[in-house]
Amino acid sequence: MEISAIENSYLKHGTKYKGILGWLTSTDHKRIGLMYMYAIMIFFLVGGLLGGLMRLELFRPGQDYITAQTYNAVFTVHGVIMIFLVVIPGLAAVFGNILMPIMIGARDVAFPKLNLFSFYIYIFGAILAISSQFLGKGAPDTGWTFYAPYSTDTNTNVVAAVLAAFVLGFSSILTGLNFIVTIHRMRAPGMTWFKMPLFPWSLYATAWIQLLATPIVGITLLMIIAERWFKIGFFDPNLGGDPILFQHLFWIYSHPAVYIMILPAMGVITEIIPTFSQKRVFGYKAIVFSSVAIAAVGYLVWGHHMYTAGMSVTARWFFSLLTFIVAVPSAIKVFNWISTMYKGSINLQPPFFFTMAFIFNFMIGGLTGLVLGSLATDIHVHDTAFVVAHFHYIIFGGMGFAFLAAIHYWFPKIYGRMYNNKLANTSCALIFGGFTLLYFPQFIIGLQGMPRRYFDYLPKYEWGQVFSFFGAIVLGIGILIMLINLFKSARKGKIASSNPWGGKTLEWTIASPPTVENFEEIPIITEGPYEYK
Amino acid sequence: MENSITHTEHRDDTASKMGMWLFIFTELLLFGGLFIVYSVYRSKYTADFHVAANQLNTFIGTVNTVILLVSSMTVAMSVTALRTGNKGLTLKLLATTIFFAFLFLVNKYFEWGLKFEHHLYPGSELMLTLKRGELLFFGLYFFMTGLHALHIIVGMILLIVIYRKIQTGRITKDDNVLLENGGLYWHLVDLIWIFLFPLLYLIS
Ligand code: HEM
Numbered sequence: 001m002e003i004s005a006i007e008n009s010y011l012k013h014g015t016k017y018k019g020i021l022g023w024l025t026s027t028d029h030k031r032i033g034l035m036y037m038y039a040i041m042i043f044f045l046v047g048g049l050l051g052g053l054m055r056l057e058l059f060r061p062g063q064d065y066i067t068a069q070t071y072n073a074v075f076t077v078h079g080v081i082m083i084f085l086v087v088i089p090g091l092a093a094v095f096g097n098i099l100m101p102i103m104i105g106a107r108d109v110a111f112p113k114l115n116l117f118s119f120y121i122y123i124f125g126a127i128l129a130i131s132s133q134f135l136g137k138g139a140p141d142t143g144w145t146f147y148a149p150y151s152t153d154t155n156t157n158v159v160a161a162v163l164a165a166f167v168l169g170f171s172s173i174l175t176g177l178n179f180i181v182t183i184h185r186m187r188a189p190g191m192t193w194f195k196m197p198l199f200p201w202s203l204y205a206t207a208w209i210q211l212l213a214t215p216i217v218g219i220t221l222l223m224i225i226a227e228r229w230f231k232i233g234f235f236d237p238n239l240g241g242d243p244i245l246f247q248h249l250f251w252i253y254s255h256p257a258v259y260i261m262i263l264p265a266m267g268v269i270t271e272i273i274p275t276f277s278q279k280r281v282f283g284y285k286a287i288v289f290s291s292v293a294i295a296a297v298g299y300l301v302w303g304h305h306m307y308t309a310g311m312s313v314t315a316r317w318f319f320s321l322l323t324f325i326v327a328v329p330s331a332i333k334v335f336n337w338i339s340t341m342y343k344g345s346i347n348l349q350p351p352f353f354f355t356m357a358f359i360f361n362f363m364i365g366g367l368t369g370l371v372l373g374s375l376a377t378d379i380h381v382h383d384t385a386f387v388v389a390h391f392h393y394i395i396f397g398g399m400g401f402a403f404l405a406a407i408h409y410w411f412p413k414i415y416g417r418m419y420n421n422k423l424a425n426t427s428c429a430l431i432f433g434g435f436t437l438l439y440f441p442q443f444i445i446g447l448q449g450m451p452r453r454y455f456d457y458l459p460k461y462e463w464g465q466v467f468s469f470f471g472a473i474v475l476g477i478g479i480l481i482m483l484i485n486l487f488k489s490a491r492k493g494k495i496a497s498s499n500p501w502g503g504k505t506l507e508w509t510i511a512s513p514p515t516v517e518n519f520e521e522i523p524i525i526t527e528g529p530y531e532y533k
Numbered sequence: 534m535e536n537s538i539t540h541t542e543h544r545d546d547t548a549s550k551m552g553m554w555l556f557i558f559t560e561l562l563l564f565g566g567l568f569i570v571y572s573v574y575r576s577k578y579t580a581d582f583h584v585a586a587n588q589l590n591t592f593i594g595t596v597n598t599v600i601l602l603v604s605s606m607t608v609a610m611s612v613t614a615l616r617t618g619n620k621g622l623t624l625k626l627l628a629t630t631i632f633f634a635f636l637f638l639v640n641k642y643f644e645w646g647l648k649f650e651h652h653l654y655p656g657s658e659l660m661l662t663l664k665r666g667e668l669l670f671f672g673l674y675f676f677m678t679g680l681h682a683l684h685i686i687v688g689m690i691l692l693i694v695i696y697r698k699i700q701t702g703r704i705t706k707d708d709n710v711l712l713e714n715g716g717l718y719w720h721l722v723d724l725i726w727i728f729l730f731p732l733l734y735l736i737s
């Protein structure tokens with residue numbers, strides 16, 4: 001009898017077209033979100049394989065499998081794919097799309113067609129990014145940061161990669177715009193701003209960053225192209241330009257962009273913890289305001305990527321201070337999460353384990369961020385493996401684990417079926433263990449001086465690289481097990497009830513999986529989102 | 534969603550306008566990046582910028598400014614005309630706007646053409662012999678006015694689409710938000726020019 005929920009759901013009913021066309025032409029936010037998810041998974045696997053290739057080359061000192069030039073291309077493509085195709089759209093485009101309208105009691109986003117259009121722009125950008133590998137004179141080798149003047153001089157295929165980043169930025173802007181309007185206009189009657197669940201809140205803050213920061217990198221990337229095609233000179237010292245200006249413009253976007261990645265992740269965690277503690281979230285407003293504060297102060301700290309690049313002492317001092325200030329709201333959230341769990345009735349399920357791993361990794365990532373944010377220590381560790389470890393702890397250990405937590409949390413809602421708990425827990429343990437083994441040693445050899453983006457190194461760093469290599473293998477196995485579990489369960493898993501975890505937000509009040517219209521009748525909201533007894 | 538059985542029709546004009554305003558905001562920020570570059574180099578190469586700016590044709594610039602201002606007025610009038618239900622007048626005013634946009638591009642073509650004739654274009658040999666600040670000024674000039682011209686073209690296409698939709702009755706007195714949004718976009722294109730004109734042609 002429960003199986004009829006799946007038969008009646010958005011999974012089976014789409015447009016007038018059948019099969020794959022029914023998905024590709026659908027403006028249903030849930031279908032679009034799922035399409036993003038499949039695309040992102042594929043790109044993640046491609047990016048991950050490239051990462052594995054680098055680990056293989058670094059297994060021993062000296063050149064073993066690939067040349068230095070290939071190595072440069074591999075880390076560039078790895079970075080471009082992971083940053084622009086995987087983590088920036090990541091949570092917002094997938095779970096934001098699938099769940100945000102439901103969580104605010106709406107039938108869809110404000111502009112469903114625009115939503116589908118953003119998806120196609122994303123795919124177009126992805127094709128450009130991938131094709132930059134094969135077209136022209138060799139894959140780009142600038143790193144994902146495209147620093148001038150090298151990016152304006154190298155004769156590899158930089159233009160395609162830069163154009164891809166530009167196009168993907170456009171898609172990101174349109175998604176952000178759509179979400180802002182949706183949240184302003186389509187909340188269910190009675191859902192005041194402070195009765196809105198916290199995942200939509202985090203998406204709201206994120207959407208503003210997407211809107212306000214992305215155009216700056218957009219224009220900067222266009223300038224790089226103009227520089228290459230027309231010798232316009234903005235970043236070329238020979239022509240009077242200033243390469244440091246490029247770094248400023250790039251980081252004015254790209255520091256806020258790291259919050260595009262992490263804010264929705266924090267939002268996911270904030271949904272999961274109350275559900276699995278069966279307790280009202282601690283400090284609802286503090287969480288809201290810290291999201292907004294992160295979005296606001298995050299604009300003013302970009303200079304911490306450039307301490308060694310040539311800036312006045314005053315500027316460096318100021319950026320360092322602001323970097324410390326921006327860490328405060330992040331810490332507030334951690335305290336809120338812990339306090340929410342305190343005296344709750346904790347339910348140890350896979351999403352909760354992923355969440356714990358998130359908090360652990362995020363704390364390490366955040367605290368090492370402070371090491372990088374303080375002037376004196378950063379001079380020592382800038383451009384070393386320490387930085388690599390820092391941002392992987394935040395991006396993979398944080399955003400990545402939040403993504404996995406989100407999948408395991410909302411899986412029954414999305415597919416109407418349940419996965420195998422034991423396998424899910426095993427994969428969580430393997431992924432967490434592998435991740436730690438992979439990135440923790442990078443902190444240590446980074447402190448000892450292992451430079452980043454090098455394909456060769458002194459023998460004294462070998463032990464760390466060997467640990468990392470095996471960590472990568474464990475991590476890979478964990479991801480494989482998880483994928484097998486999820487894919488099998490999506491088709492054959494036990495039928496799930498509409499509220500398997502006892503959650504309180506609106507998505508748990510409707511069928512699993514939801515119908516096309518989500519709600520038969522739009523609910524009227526009278527109390528806050530986390531009113532546990 | 535015409536062809537789908539998926540959703541109940543949902544219309545929210547306020548949302549559409551809000552979306553347009555947000556989009557306009559991102560466009561302003563796009564040019565904002567260029568304004569930063571402009572101000573950095575202007576303060577670094579004040580004298581060169583002065584010399585270079587004097588070589589721009591202020592007359593064509595002024596004519597184009599007037600053209601855009603008038604076109605902004607006609608597009609605003611067309612919105613009002615549609616609100617009062619005067620379809621014929623709306624179409625005439627829109628056509629005028631599109632014509633002005635075209636005129637702007639023609640002027641721009643001659644203005645750029647003249648520069649090219651004097652071998653002043655990005656990457657030309659003459660450019661590379663100029664003082665660094667002058668070179669950067671012309672680089673900015675071509676980049677900014679080029680990007681702006683691109684926006685004029687996009688705006689023109691948008692207005693043409695809207696024109697067709699009014700003709701075929703898909704934009705009407707009661708369902709006119711698309712025209713309003715088109716008008717808003719056109720004002721944006723105008724607004725950006727209002728910044729570019731003094732920055733490039735007037736102050737020196
Ligand atoms: C607690 C807050 C954080 C602080 C204080 C912090 C600080 C820093 C600093 C100072 C650097 C520059 C290090 C150097 O190049 O020498 C850096 C690099 C980086 N951080 Fe963070 N960070 C924080 C959070 C994050 C978050 C949330 C993310 C992403 C989700 C992130 C991603 C990155 C990335 C990608 C880089 C390297 C960029 C590159 O050069 O390729 N960080 N961080």
Ligand SMILES: [Cu+2]
Pocket residue numbers: 254255258301302304305
């Ligand atoms: Cu940063």
